[in-house]
Amino acid sequence: MSDTILELNNLHTHFFTDSGEIPAVDGVSFHVNKGEVVGVVGESGCGKSVTSLSVMQLVPSPPGRIVSGEINFKGENLAFASEKRMRQIRGNEIAMIFQEPMTSLDPLYSIGNQLVEAIRMHNKSSKKEARLKAIEMLDLVGIPRASEVVDEFPHQLSGGMRQRVMIAMAMACDPELLIADEPTTALDVTIQAQILDLMRDLNKEKDTGILLITHDLGVVAEMCDRVVVMYAGQVVEEGTVREILKDPKHPYTKGLIRSLPNLHEKEQKLYSIPGTVPKVTMNSVGCRFAPRCEYAFDRCFSENPALYETEDNRYARCFLYDNFEEQEVATHVGTDSRS
Amino acid sequence: MLAYTIRRLLMLIPVLFGMTLIVFSIVHLIPGNPAQVILGETATQDAIQELEQSMGLNESFFTQYGFYLADLLQGDLGSSLRTKSEISHEILPRIAATFELTFFAMLFAIIIGINAGIISAWKQNSWLDFAAMIFALVGVSMPVFWLALMEQWVFAQELGWLPSSGRQPSTGQIEPITHFYVIDAILHWDFDRLVQVLSHLVLPAVALGTIPMAIIARMTRSSMLEVMKSDYIRTVRAKGSGQFLVIYKHALRNATIPVLTVIGLQTGVLLGGAILTETIFAWPGVGRYVYEGINYRDYPVIQSGILVIAFLFVMINLIVDLLYAFIDPRIKY
Numbered sequence: 001m002s003d004t005i006l007e008l009n010n011l012h013t014h015f016f017t018d019s020g021e022i023p024a025v026d027g028v029s030f031h032v033n034k035g036e037v038v039g040v041v042g043e044s045g046c047g048k049s050v051t052s053l054s055v056m057q058l059v060p061s062p063p064g065r066i067v068s069g070e071i072n073f074k075g076e077n078l079a080f081a082s083e084k085r086m087r088q089i090r091g092n093e094i095a096m097i098f099q100e101p102m103t104s105l106d107p108l109y110s111i112g113n114q115l116v117e118a119i120r121m122h123n124k125s126s127k128k129e130a131r132l133k134a135i136e137m138l139d140l141v142g143i144p145r146a147s148e149v150v151d152e153f154p155h156q157l158s159g160g161m162r163q164r165v166m167i168a169m170a171m172a173c174d175p176e177l178l179i180a181d182e183p184t185t186a187l188d189v190t191i192q193a194q195i196l197d198l199m200r201d202l203n204k205e206k207d208t209g210i211l212l213i214t215h216d217l218g219v220v221a222e223m224c225d226r227v228v229v230m231y232a233g234q235v236v237e238e239g240t241v242r243e244i245l246k247d248p249k250h251p252y253t254k255g256l257i258r259s260l261p262n263l264h265e266k267e268q269k270l271y272s273i274p275g276t277v278p279k280v281t282m283n284s285v286g287c288r289f290a291p292r293c294e295y296a297f298d299r300c301f302s303e304n305p306a307l308y309e310t311e312d313n314r315y316a317r318c319f320l321y322d323n324f325e326e327q328e329v330a331t332h333v334g335t336d337s338r339s
Numbered sequence: 340m341l342a343y344t345i346r347r348l349l350m351l352i353p354v355l356f357g358m359t360l361i362v363f364s365i366v367h368l369i370p371g372n373p374a375q376v377i378l379g380e381t382a383t384q385d386a387i388q389e390l391e392q393s394m395g396l397n398e399s400f401f402t403q404y405g406f407y408l409a410d411l412l413q414g415d416l417g418s419s420l421r422t423k424s425e426i427s428h429e430i431l432p433r434i435a436a437t438f439e440l441t442f443f444a445m446l447f448a449i450i451i452g453i454n455a456g457i458i459s460a461w462k463q464n465s466w467l468d469f470a471a472m473i474f475a476l477v478g479v480s481m482p483v484f485w486l487a488l489m490e491q492w493v494f495a496q497e498l499g500w501l502p503s504s505g506r507q508p509s510t511g512q513i514e515p516i517t518h519f520y521v522i523d524a525i526l527h528w529d530f531d532r533l534v535q536v537l538s539h540l541v542l543p544a545v546a547l548g549t550i551p552m553a554i555i556a557r558m559t560r561s562s563m564l565e566v567m568k569s570d571y572i573r574t575v576r577a578k579g580s581g582q583f584l585v586i587y588k589h590a591l592r593n594a595t596i597p598v599l600t601v602i603g604l605q606t607g608v609l610l611g612g613a614i615l616t617e618t619i620f621a622w623p624g625v626g627r628y629v630y631e632g633i634n635y636r637d638y639p640v641i642q643s644g645i646l647v648i649a650f651l652f653v654m655i656n657l658i659v660d661l662l663y664a665f666i667d668p669r670i671k672y
Contacts (some may be wrong), residue, residue, distance in 0.1 A: 058576055060568075091579035098577075103570040106589050108667055118578045153668045169578070 004072075005030040005176055005209050006055065006094075006253045011069035011079065013047075013054045016062065021282050024050045024064065026233035032177065035207040037200075039215055039224035039241070040258070045277050047233040048213045049099075052179045054079075055211075056096055057086045073177070074173070092122040095170035099182040101163035105154040111165055112150035113173060122173045137168040139197055160191035164198065171202055178202075196223055217260055221245060229253050232280050232288040235307070236317040249316040251293045287319070295320060343664050343671045347657065358649045359411065363404050366642045376636045377420055416646075417639035419632075426643045430628060434647060435518030436506060437617070438626035443540050444548035449602060452552040456559020456598075459566060461586060471556065478553030480632045487546040487619040502539050504621040507532075516614060543620040547613055551605035557603045562594035569593070595666055603659035610655070611648035 013025035025047045027071065032038045040048045053059045054066055057078065069195065071079040078086065090096075098104045106114060116127065125133070138146035141164040153230055154162055163183060170178055180199065184192040200223060202212050212223055220241060227244045227319035229237040229252065237250040248254045255273040275292040276285075287293070290300035299319050308321040374390040375382065392399050395406065410417065416426040455471040460470050492641030502508070506520055516523050521540075524533035566572060567590055575589050614626035625644055632640030666671045 056577060058573060087579045087581060089579070090577055096577045098570060098574065100570050104574045106571040106575065106593065107669060108592050109589075110668075117575075117580075117584075121579050155669050166574070169574075 003034045004031050005034050005074055006211065007070070007072040008055070009070040009072065011051065011054060011071060012067040013050050013059055015064045023233055023280060025054060027069070027199060027237050028230070028233070028281070030228045030235060030238060032150050032209045032211055034176070034209055035203065035224065037203055037210040037224045039212045039214060039220040039227045040230055041217060041220055041227060042230035043215060043277050046230045048230050049216075051179055052096070052181050052211060052213050052232070055179060056090055056094060057081070057083075057097075058090075088122075091170075092173045093175055094177045094179065095173070095175040096179040096181065097163070097166045097170050097183050099185050100226055101159050101166055101186060104166055105162055107154050110151050110153055111157070114127060115150070115165070115169055118169045118172045133172070137172050138165070140171070141165070141168040142194075143168070159187055160195065163187060163191075163195055167195070167198060167202070171206070171208070174206060175208060177209045177211065179211045179213070182215070183212075184219060185214070185216070192219075195196070199223070202219070217245070217256060222242045229256070232277055232308060234288065234317060236289065237315065238307075239314050243314060249310045249314060249321065250289075250318050251320075252289045253316075257291075287317070306321075340664060344661060345380075347660055351653065351657065354653055358653065359646065360404065362642055362646050362649060363407055364400075365645075366638050367403075369636075369638075369641075371636050373636060373638050397470055404499050411646075416448070419640050420637045421635045421640070424559060426639055428648060429640075430625065430643060432518040433623055433628045434627045434651075436622060437610060437613060437626065438624060438651075439506075439519050439521060440543055440547060440613065440617075440624060441541065441606060443544035444609055445551065445602070447544055447547075447608050447643060448552035448605070450554055452555030453559050453598065454513060456558040457563060457586060457591065459556070459560040460563030460590075461582075463564060468560075470628040472560070475553040475556040478549045479557070481549060483546055483550065484615045484619060487543070487616055488550055490542045490546055491619070495555040501541050502535075503542070503602065504619075506539055506622065507536055518526065543616050543622055546620075547609055547616045551602075551609065554601055555598060558598050559594065562597045566590045566593045592666060594612060596663060599659055599662055599666070606655045607652040610651045 007029075008031070009029050011025055011028045012023060015022040015024050024094050028047070028051055030038070030040075037097075040051065042048050050059060050064065053064075055071055057066070057071075059065070066079050069079055070077050073089070077334065078089065081089075093102050105111070109117075112131060112134050115137060116130040118132040119125065119133050119137075120127070123130075135146045135150050138149055143149050143161060143164050149157070149161075149165075154165075157165065167183075180201075183199070184195050187195060196219060199210060199212075202208060210223075212219070214220060221279070226240050227238070228235055229244065229250065231252050237244065237248070237253050239249075244253060248257050252273070255271075257272060258271045261270055273292055278288060278291060280288060286301040286303065287296070287305050290296040293300065295318075297319070305317050305322070307315040307317050308319075310316050310321045372387070374387045374394065374396060378386055378390060388397075388487075395403060398406075407417075412475070414427055416430065418425050419429065422429070452475075455475065459471045491503045494501045497550040514523075520536040521533065524530075524536050536558050563586075571593075572585060572590060575585050609625065613622075613624060614630050616622065617624040617627045618630070625647055629641060629644030629648075632644060
């Protein structure tokens with residue numbers, strides 16, 4: 001495990017709203033190894049973004065707060081680290097890019113100003129050096145006319161260009177982990193491919209670990225080494241890309257893959273998982289996917305499933321696999337901690 | 340920036356032109372005959388007609404307006420019907436007095452208002468936030484004249500810390516150079532005088548600045564809260580910025596546009612609407628000048644006073660517009 005850079009262990013992030021406490025992240029555990037690209041997939045509202053924001057301690061607070069669990073980054077638990085310590089880590093050792101390139105840059109400062117700010121935040125360098133570094137970074141992420149763009153403002157750039165700028169900013173301090181929260185969702189398809197290629201290259205070149213949050217299985221297939229599937233705040237399945245895409249275990253993952261359009265089949269109607277993500281409260285009992293699950297049986301509605309081992313190194317949060325090896329996997333149990 | 344400035348300056352021409360036309364028309368529509376007022380109740384019809392003739396009052400509306408505009412362009416505002424002296428000469432020190440008072444009132448309003456707003460937004464829902472917002476609510480609901488009288492009573496009458504009225508002590512008047520007494524005192528290198536002039540400014544400036552201060556505080560707070568939720572603030576925090584840089588570099592500047600609008604409007608209101616404060620503090624400003632003019636049906640004085648106030652309002656708006664472009668690079672395009 002020495003090459004593990006990020007390890008989430010039974011993380012709970014809850015939102016304290018007027019209508020009660022909502023467990024947006026409910027006992028999530030997974031890890032990212034050095035230089036590895038790990039995808040986190042799931043529908044909107046399944047807690048994948050909150051998980052990534054928790055790592056940075058950027059969950060909007062109030063109402064959100066990390067309640068319990070561990071976020072081990074290179075052996076240091078960041079879940080309850082001080083703001084001062086987090087500031088040293090953010091942008092320096094863990095960087096993040098966001099879904100909305102159109103609104104993620106401050107409209108009132110030039111690209112250069114914002115890049116220089118990021119560079120000088122963690123490195124002692126003169127403004128001149130930082131500016132040269134900024135141009136170099138813009139060049140690296142494939143922005144043409146980098147030495148001119150550095151003085152331009154965000155509104156003068158297209159969405160794809162802005163996302164490149166965001167990546168340049170994130171990579172400016174050579175982070176060991178890059179968290180990308182749906183980096184291509186707001187971009188059109190050709191630009192998506194370019195941005196993904198760019199991230200792939202940076203991953204290869206600098207050996208940066210990437211935690212890629214997405215709802216797009218196509219992106220996962222193209223980018224990731226391993227995949228974590230989340231549903232309603234919990235990890236329901238984890239495995240390598242190949243395993244998940246070729247042989248999904250959890251009914252939810254199966255449903256997700258079935259909902260992908262397939263060019264080779266003549267079926268007219270696209271499959272979709274019936275129903276929507278349930279609103280989870282602190283008192284929810286039973287498997288969260290059960291109301292939408294075609295395999296659901298009585299037990300699914302009365303007990304919370306744990307992660308059960310299905311094959312070597314594969315786990316799924318489903319009672320269908322409870323008998324597979326007659327034992328729960330202790331380190332991955334996440335549901336019972338709050339009772 | 341230069342093109343924008345030029346375009347904005349060109350836009351002034353029709354605005355100023357329309358402004359003079361409106362001011363001229365309004366004063367003309369006021370009932371009452373100025374010749375009658377000048378000559379008094381007992382004047383004969385002949386005498387009135389003769390005076391009307393000599394003053395050009397029986398010319399057509401547009402002819403009169405034409406003469407008026409021609410005079411205006413030469414800096415001639417006409418003379419007061421009452422004092423017979425030239426208005427341009429009378430009104431200058433009054434503009435200076437009003438300007439000085441407005442400047443310090445807005446200085447007070449902006450410094451206290453913006454910081455109270457920032458603190459409120461920063462520590463949202465804390466006791467500091469509540470305290471600041473209650474303070475702002477009281478400030479915005481307080482009648483100016485009442486606040487002014489209370490100030491005079493407490494700080495001038497009871498405690499005797501500050502002078503209760505006027506722009507400077509009645510003894511040993513300063514030789515006016517600019518009519519801005521603060522600047523005059525500095526030009527004369529007269530430190531004692533500067534302190535005196537400033538002490539005369541404190542009470543009226545606070546009275547006049549309280550409402551704008553409260554409005555600015557509330558505007559800053561809501562604007563800051565809006566901006567603090569935005570994606571780019573999250574980006575700045577994700578870079579590892581401290582709260583101070585987040586707030587004072589990124590959030591404040593983005594939150595400034597609506598606040599600046601309010602500051603501009605409030606400055607305009609103060610320039611023209613300070614009649615109550617000017618009366619209570621015996622402040623010889625434009626507001627009082629117009630008020631006196633109205634009492635005597637002194638048409639040229641009313642006209643000039645309104646024109647000057649409108650002109651200052653337009654100028655403040657010009658400055659605000661140029662500041663917009665300075666703050667927000669998207670506005671130039």
